[in-house]
Amino acid sequence: MNTDAATVESWLAGRVVAYGKVDADSFTADTPLAELGLDSVYALTLCGDIEDEFALEVDPTIVWDYPTIRQLAGGISERLAEAA
């Protein structure tokens, strides 16, 4: 599986759209996640999705540490590289 930051970023953007809070063309990778309607329910859902997609267990607080899609993708990609 390709786990570079760009691939993870694209996957994350897809998840945000799938959660149904925003339209695909209404945000970029630098839009704060909070602005995209990512509340506690979806933060926890995203953690589960990350676990399923990348076999990487993360805590919901990861969205505080990496508050945009671009930053979060970078953080996940780094963790995956460390775990490899």
Place this chain on the structure above:
Amino acid sequence: MIGADAIGGGVIDAGEPGGAPVLRLEGVTESGVFWRLGEWRIGDDTEADDAEADATDDNEVDAPGAEAPGAGAPGRRAARLAELERRRRVGRRWVRDLATTHLGLEWQGFTADAPGRKPRLLGGSGADASISHSGGTLLVGVTADGLVGVDVEEEPFVAFDHAALLRRMCTAEELSALGGLPGELRGRSLARAWTVKEATLKAHGWGLARDPREVAVDLDDLLALGREHGPERAIVHVTGGRTLVRHP
């Protein structure tokens, strides 16, 4: 596990029977949590004072940033930010209303909190407050003593169809008991379970930093749910060594 007992409460103003749709309900639980539930987009959009400007609603994972270069169409982004700001302003206003009217608080505003954490009241009164929103629905609670957490989830409860969420929010026992319920009842019972867990985490100020599976829910209460309508909501009051749950 963090246990919880159900308590009762009284409605102060439930609107006019048979009249126009109720836009706002207010009440107080038996343990002394004053709450308000309603549509935040309708009315009550007065400017909050400067002391409240830095507060963050505890539903949000973080406050929106000041700039996000190229964040979609500028007009849509501006509208989105304006709506978030209005929602936050109405939530703070409702807390202020309840705290000054029912607790007799001399209003001093909110502290600026860490991302995802509950707003705290300035003034050292010992009073506590919590704010939750889901779609157009807003729920706030205030209490003079102890800790309060509130949570609301609007219908339809589609988020709770997601296996990845259920795995992270429910224990195996909870999932076994609730996951097999039929249709709408399944969604509602899972949504109620979530509101109890989330409100409990908020009351303690833990938010997402604590695993929701550690918060016990009353499965008998959840399994007894019938056909109900409207948003699921929970008020959790931690007082006198007990954790009390109310569904107003």
